[in-house]
Amino acid sequence: MARVLSLILVLLLSISALSLISSSQFEGFDSDEASFSYEEEDLEAPLDPLPSASLPTISLSSPLEATPDPEHHPNPSTPTEKPHPNPTTTTPSHLQTDFWDEDEFEGIPSTPETIVIQESTDRESETKSIPESSPDPKPATPIKPSSYWVEIVCVSFLICFIINYFTGRKENETTALAWAAKFATKDSIFEKNFSLLGTGDGNDTPLLLKEGQDVFKFYASGRRYCQGMLATMYMHSRHDLIARVFGWVFPKKDIITFEVIMNDDAMDHVVLAVARKKEVKAMQKDEKDLQKYASPNAVAGPAGKRWVSDELAVISESKEVAWDLFNEAVLDQVFGDKAFEKVGKWFVSLHFSDQQPGLNKKVLLFKFVLPDIKHMADITKLVALVPYYIDIIGRYKLSSNARAKTEAARSKVAQEEFKEMQSARQEALQRRKSERRKQSEEAEAKLSAEALRKREEKERARQLKKSMPRVKMMR
Template sequence: MKFAGAFFLALIALVTLVHITAAKDVELEGFDALDLAVDTSDGAASATVVETSSPGQCNGQCQESAPADPQPKPRAVVGGRRPTVGGTSAAQPKNYRLEAAFAVVIVLYVLVAIWGTKENGKIADAFARMHCVGEAALFPRQFALCGAGEPNAAGFRTPMLKESSSLFKFYASGRRHCQGCLATLSLRNRADLLSWVLNFFLPSEDLLEIDVYMNEANMPPMVLAVATPRQARALADRTDIRTYTKPLKLSASGPAAPTDPVPGWPGHKLQVLAEHSSLFYDLFSDPRVHSVFTSTGHADKLRLFRSLLATSENSGGSHKRLLRFVFALPAYDDMRALSPLLGLVPLLVDLVGVYKLTPELKKRALEVRIRQEVASADAEESRRRRIEALQKRKQEKAQEEKERLSRLAPEARRKAEEKLAKQAAKKSMKVKMMPSRAGLGRGQVALAVLVLVMATVAVKIAPV
């Protein structure tokens, strides 16, 4: 599980902290106070000195001088505990609150793991039954091969591949204009107690991401994105979106102008980033696509739409030409609500596969890409030159240092070489111990919060 290791590390840290906190309540044995006979008649203290001549005489004198009812000797006490009486410590009931808290947390963790795994399995199974298995499902109707692995006795392959308790994948291939399709179900990590608690403060949702790998001959140069405002901000970090597209202003829902190519477009809910406006108008003015985004019958289904990306300049994988759809997953008993949005997948594959740019737009797109390639090549060349210059300066500096050491006396040269070795070792150790901020993620932050909270609770409930 994703955060299991972090959770048990937090438990170990908490146990260590409890032991450190409980150390203040340990009674130190063996520190008996010295017996002093105090003479209070004249205010001066004097020690009683007994002369002994033999062991037997000493024992008799000691018995005579011993008080009838000896008082217990005081002991050094740390942490506020009561002193021992008669050589035995005062009986105190042991506190099992910490152990009970640990047991409750562990049992709760196991129960959440079992429940979360079953819930995510229900969602994946519902998606597979509704859209991936059966002649009436969308993917078997649109693709010749669905699933992975060898077919079973009934001729069906495994529809969903489970990579973890919150990640499932479905593969399909065998369709015109594209090489294949990969659907990824990224579900909430319900099987992890920490992630389950954090979801109350940092809400997340179940997502379906569908990547369609287009053939090179069936996708002209284009970059187009349609997304909700939040997803549009995330897409803006992509190199192809940042380099080739610009925001397209569209009229919001309401009375449309007679010349509006996409009337009734929900501009307040969906943003458009396009390389050129005609690309968006040509694809989304198709009545089948237009009805999904503007029809009142699909208004409630549009709440599941997150983003759509069509790019011929994908740099994040092995496939350069890509169609990517991102939808939110409904509850497992409402999986039919995805049907209108999933229908966009084969529809846009066909529209993009037969789409042709005008000669002017094609020329402009090619010129932009040539300029981008030249700029990238210049940037790479400049980077290579900077690296070579830096290496050259390092070599020159090392040669100068070597020449300086050769002019020193043997003893001075030895001391200088030892000093340089210590500096190099210290620098290497510093580089190894320096934490990497790039690796700091949600799990590490959550672990720090958990350790802090549990440490605070341990200090509060520790016996005083």
């Protein structure tokens, strides 16, 4: 990941460097065209017309009143009304002496009246052509809010993101706490089944472990047949506004998984999975233990007896195990046709295996949908399956016939794995040998002619020694 990032950065920097080199904006290499700086917002505002340049005129100490211009006031309302004085005569303009320093220069007259400006005839003709009153410059157009649309959108999105972060986090926390209050507090199902609840050692430790804003864990231990149970709640990322919007398009449910690690002596050869028909196929593709041990076809129910709901499919290593684990009590409460209508929307899958890949081989996995706070009681029967199946599988023993089949399957898989390991080792050895050969060949190619002669001589000497008859020393 880091390598890819660094490569992208280097490429981008090189592109930018090339673009800079190609441009002619370096000092001393300016193009003839005039360049001016601008802000992005200034482009949208219309450019003001340039004010007409008026020549500096000398104003007298007592300004004369100019005659009214007939063009400006063609019809004066009253004859007595005085017209506006000419701005060129009334307002004193900036003189050339305004910026002179009196201390610095000598011989410069102190009063502006005595200055005589000699103007050529060309300059006089120019003054006639320039209008006397320049139009008032327009005020700078205010920057429209539409020019800041990127900033407005992004800042408002960030504000919404921050607000949603806190509200979404609170939603997830309340859902997780509602589950804990229902199933992990005093006189609840897990309190009656496990001696240690929560992730800590002491009594006053928190029940839930918050791994992220959308992942909560509950741990329980101290029960017969099992080492411990870890319940993990995978919530929808409500705290993340982008994920929440994505969730509206592609809806996602909150999931709770129960992972029970069984004792080594407690669980017999059991590989079994129950889920909806589509999900069972996906599980068979993904899970290695189901690929190797479970039969590809779904287990049919025993003749003349009830079986799981039509929505569900059961895959198992042996039919006997499936029939024994899905007894009448379980079918009545959860997996039967009538019971599953009520509980079905919260059920995802069961997966029991004594050949689970990973550190712990013997594992029971329960996967359910986590309901909202109002419907938390609806999954009581599903949660009750966890301690029930711990006891059922802890006590369960296969028949001799079924055990023989399962052991044969396991030994076959073990042999296959051993063969794969051996072939992998052999391949690795062959690779090493070929690499060594290549290295020796390269070294020989590099050697000089003299070195080759010496080597040949040594080899001849060895061969001669080998061909010489062995002499035994007899006493």
